[in-house]
Amino acid sequence: MSHPRGDVTLVVVAGEVDLWTAPRLRDKLLRAFGSRGSITIVDLSPVTFFAAAGLTTLIEAQAAAEKADRRMVLITTVRCVDRAIELTGLAAHFRRVGSLAAALADPTPGCVAPV
Numbered sequence: 001m002s003h004p005r006g007d008v009t010l011v012v013v014a015g016e017v018d019l020w021t022a023p024r025l026r027d028k029l030l031r032a033f034g035s036r037g038s039i040t041i042v043d044l045s046p047v048t049f050f051a052a053a054g055l056t057t058l059i060e061a062q063a064a065a066e067k068a069d070r071r072m073v074l075i076t077t078v079r080c081v082d083r084a085i086e087l088t089g090l091a092a093h094f095r096r097v098g099s100l101a102a103a104l105a106d107p108t109p110g111c112v113a114p115v
Contacts, residue, residue, distance in 0.1 A: 006037065013044050016047070018053055022053035025057050029042065029057070042058075055084055072095065073097060076096045
């Protein structure tokens with residue numbers, strides 16, 4: 001976890017997100033929502049495999065972010081993540097961008113941008 005800007009917490013997720021690793025991701029995201037700032041950026045670009053457990057974790061994290069009055073932005077540039085989100089019909093539930101620069105520049109909470 002890092003803070004590229006005072007109001008932003010950045011969580012970088014790398015490798016496989018599956019049944020075994022999703023609980024660690026969930027814990028990391030919940031800790032991020034408790035840290036300073038109003039925006040949590042989740043960089044999923046280093047992810048190499050993304051299972052249903054990862055989707056469940058993101059859905060739970062989005063709900064937790066909304067409950068904590070925080071904005072969660074996903075950086076999704078890899079096919080395995082984008083495909084899982086889109087094929088399940090969940091694309092409208094997440095704010096997705098293609099880079100950290102785009103996430104930091106985006107003033108619009110909660111809407112979906114093209115990746």
